[in-house]
Amino acid sequence: MGFLEVEDLKVHFPIKGGIFNRTVDYIKAVDGVTFSVEQGKTYGLVGESGSGKTTTGRAVIGLNDITSGKVLFEGTDITSKKSKTKNVRKDIQMIFQDPYSSLNPRKRVIDIVAEPLRNYENLSKIEERKRIQELMEMVGLSPESILKYPHEFSGGQRQRIGVARAIALKPKLIIADEPVSALDVSVQAQVLNFMQDIQKELNLTYLFISHDLGIVKHMCDDIAIMYKGRYVEQGTKEDIFNNPQHIYTKRLIAAIPDINPRNRADQFKFRQEVQKEYEHSYDDYFDSEGLAYGLQPISDTHLVALPGKG
Amino acid sequence: MGNELLEIKNLTTSFRIGDEYHAAVDDVTLTLNKNEVLGIVGESGSGKSALAFSIMGLHNRAKIEGSIKLKDQELVKLAPSKMNNLRGDDLAMIFQDPLTALNPLMEIGDQIAEALLLHNLDMSSKQRKARVIELLNMVGIPRPEYVYEQFPHELSGGMRQRVVIAIAIANKPELLIADEPTTALDVTIQAQILDLIRKLKEDIHAGIILITHDLGVVAEMADRVAVMYAGQIVEIADVTTLFENPLHPYTKSLLNSVPAEGQDKLHVIQGIVPSLKNLPRKGCRFAARIPWIDESAHEENPVLHEVSQGHFVRCTCHAHFYFPEESKEEQTNGIS
Numbered sequence: 001m002g003f004l005e006v007e008d009l010k011v012h013f014p015i016k017g018g019i020f021n022r023t024v025d026y027i028k029a030v031d032g033v034t035f036s037v038e039q040g041k042t043y044g045l046v047g048e049s050g051s052g053k054t055t056t057g058r059a060v061i062g063l064n065d066i067t068s069g070k071v072l073f074e075g076t077d078i079t080s081k082k083s084k085t086k087n088v089r090k091d092i093q094m095i096f097q098d099p100y101s102s103l104n105p106r107k108r109v110i111d112i113v114a115e116p117l118r119n120y121e122n123l124s125k126i127e128e129r130k131r132i133q134e135l136m137e138m139v140g141l142s143p144e145s146i147l148k149y150p151h152e153f154s155g156g157q158r159q160r161i162g163v164a165r166a167i168a169l170k171p172k173l174i175i176a177d178e179p180v181s182a183l184d185v186s187v188q189a190q191v192l193n194f195m196q197d198i199q200k201e202l203n204l205t206y207l208f209i210s211h212d213l214g215i216v217k218h219m220c221d222d223i224a225i226m227y228k229g230r231y232v233e234q235g236t237k238e239d240i241f242n243n244p245q246h247i248y249t250k251r252l253i254a255a256i257p258d259i260n261p262r263n264r265a266d267q268f269k270f271r272q273e274v275q276k277e278y279e280h281s282y283d284d285y286f287d288s289e290g291l292a293y294g295l296q297p298i299s300d301t302h303l304v305a306l307p308g309k310g
Numbered sequence: 311m312g313n314e315l316l317e318i319k320n321l322t323t324s325f326r327i328g329d330e331y332h333a334a335v336d337d338v339t340l341t342l343n344k345n346e347v348l349g350i351v352g353e354s355g356s357g358k359s360a361l362a363f364s365i366m367g368l369h370n371r372a373k374i375e376g377s378i379k380l381k382d383q384e385l386v387k388l389a390p391s392k393m394n395n396l397r398g399d400d401l402a403m404i405f406q407d408p409l410t411a412l413n414p415l416m417e418i419g420d421q422i423a424e425a426l427l428l429h430n431l432d433m434s435s436k437q438r439k440a441r442v443i444e445l446l447n448m449v450g451i452p453r454p455e456y457v458y459e460q461f462p463h464e465l466s467g468g469m470r471q472r473v474v475i476a477i478a479i480a481n482k483p484e485l486l487i488a489d490e491p492t493t494a495l496d497v498t499i500q501a502q503i504l505d506l507i508r509k510l511k512e513d514i515h516a517g518i519i520l521i522t523h524d525l526g527v528v529a530e531m532a533d534r535v536a537v538m539y540a541g542q543i544v545e546i547a548d549v550t551t552l553f554e555n556p557l558h559p560y561t562k563s564l565l566n567s568v569p570a571e572g573q574d575k576l577h578v579i580q581g582i583v584p585s586l587k588n589l590p591r592k593g594c595r596f597a598a599r600i601p602w603i604d605e606s607a608h609e610e611n612p613v614l615h616e617v618s619q620g621h622f623v624r625c626t627c628h629a630h631f632y633f634p635e636e637s638k639e640e641q642t643n644g645i646s
Binding site for chain 2: 048049154155156157184185186187188189190192193196211212213214215217218251252254255256257258259260261262264267268271
């Protein structure tokens with residue numbers, strides 16, 4: 001039994017229309033996604049905007065309703081939002097993308113970080129304050145700063161307050177939705193290093209959602225590439241970066257800017273070749289609706305969306 | 311030489327906070343040649359966008375000192391009406407967020423035509439429409455006749471940015487300023503837009519100032535790079551020199567904080583970018599973020615030194631700089 005198992009997850013949003021505002025069609029934001037994550041690992045979900053990666057993360061934590069499919073967390077079915085699952089839910093927390101809008105500007109840090117504690121644990125005022133001061137120290141902020149407001153902190157510090165809130169209940173799984181894309185490079189480094197440190201310390205598992213392949217490569221053990229709500233490729237970091245099979249993955253990897261200016265001409269040529277291949281073999285990799293096919297294993301760890309063999 | 315398009319000398323742009331003026335761009339001197347891409351790199355708050363807005367004359371209440379010369383024409387203190395004639399004609403800008411840069415209530419075609427209308431009074435409306443279609447074709451928008459009548463919300467982010475670029479190049483500007491042109495876009499779209507800018511450079515022979523915080527984009531696009539920190543240029547060099555032989559501690563730190571092959575821990579620059587009010591005005595501005603470097607290594611009044619042809623570095627601290635042995639205490643920093 002895996003730590004987190006997602007089976008054939010589908011999230012469809014209805015499109016309302018017509019005279020009686022009936023449902024006329026669905027947007028298939030997530031359309032049949034299956035994966036499992038081991039404890040202590042980082043699983044990366046990559047895709048362009050609109051690929052369904054955020055919706056997948058939000059469905060796992062219960063922020064989006066699941067149309068069909070199953071989410072199993074340590075063997076417990078948490079697909080439906082019944083009260084039974086309440087205790088499981090505190091083991092799953094989320095770090096949001098934008099540290100400027102995910103913290104309530106009118107609350108002090110102590111109230112922001114204490115909110116999950118107040119929901120789940122009955123602590124006295126003194127105990128609560130002590131816990132929060134410990135948390136602040138863990139994320140590298142001074143314990144005196146708990147009485148400040150979010151605007152008094154820099155972007156990186158705010159994101160660490162978001163992390164403090166996420167780890168307040170000692171969760172096992174953290175869903176990090178583009179945790180650093182709103183931050184400057186040097187601050188990015190700070191938050192990423194810190195996320196790795198607390199992962200070791202608390203044996204955390206990350207579902208790491210990002211569009212930045214460089215960061216995903218740095219952080220993740222296993223990676224899945226999403227396109228239009230479906231997986232196009234899944235594998236270990238090495239599978240994806242050293243041996244990409246799907247044309248979409250190849251194109252995504254080719255698009256990463258190269259930091260060495262001497263490779264400029266080569267990179268440019270390589271990108272054009274991949275683009276040509278992409279246009280040339282598009283029909284081989286996508287069905288008539290432009291969606292990816294089902295996943296076929298090509299090794300023990302490596303799955304690629306290829307047309308079915310009969 | 312003689313190929314200079316833009317010459318900025320001792321430019322200082324100050325904003326008023328309370329009763330005092332604080333310089334966001336401090337004594338910047340730069341030149342840009344025709345057909346050249348100058349990358350400007352820095353974190354938020356380093357003054358790179360303030361510099362761009364100063365060149366474009368888009369600051370309303372700022373105090374601008376020094377000189378900005380576009381082909382021998384002084385732009386600082388130019389009358390607003392004359393500036394309006396230049397803006398969108400000889401100098402143009404591509405903005406970061408294509409959704410806010412476009413008017414949501416106006417058809418795409420009309421928005422591009424507006425740029426033509428303002429600067430080419432003798433163009434007939436038929437000619438104008440033909441030129442708009444030509445521009446849409448140039449920036450790689452499929453079915454331009456159809457897109458002409460669409461509204462911004464009907465286009466994807468990449469398509470919108472193409473429209474913004476079409477507006478910017480409508481009058482074949484000689485100077486094009488691109489302020490984080492791809493930050494809001496996905497990587498594959500980013501690659502397409504960068505290709506487009508590269509192609510346009512060849513077509514219209516403009517000088518381009520590319521402002522970005524993405525070092526990969528700079529490495530791919532720029533001919534020369536200026537690194538800005540706290541309102542000053544701390545290092546400027548051609549692109550290969552800058553990436554292969556970076557000297558200033560800030561440049562080195564930035565390059566080290568990007569995930570690279572075989573790197574376990576990312577370098578973290580201590581402390582935070584000082585806010586405009588708290589900028590250190592004396593001595594090396596980066597000194598506070600590399601406290602392990604002895605004070606005597608810094609110059610009292612750091613200036614740009616030419617270390618080799620065309621490679622300038624501010625302050626003398628680069629000669630004494632080394633990365634500290636990283637430990638957790640050093641990486642986490644308290645509230646300043």
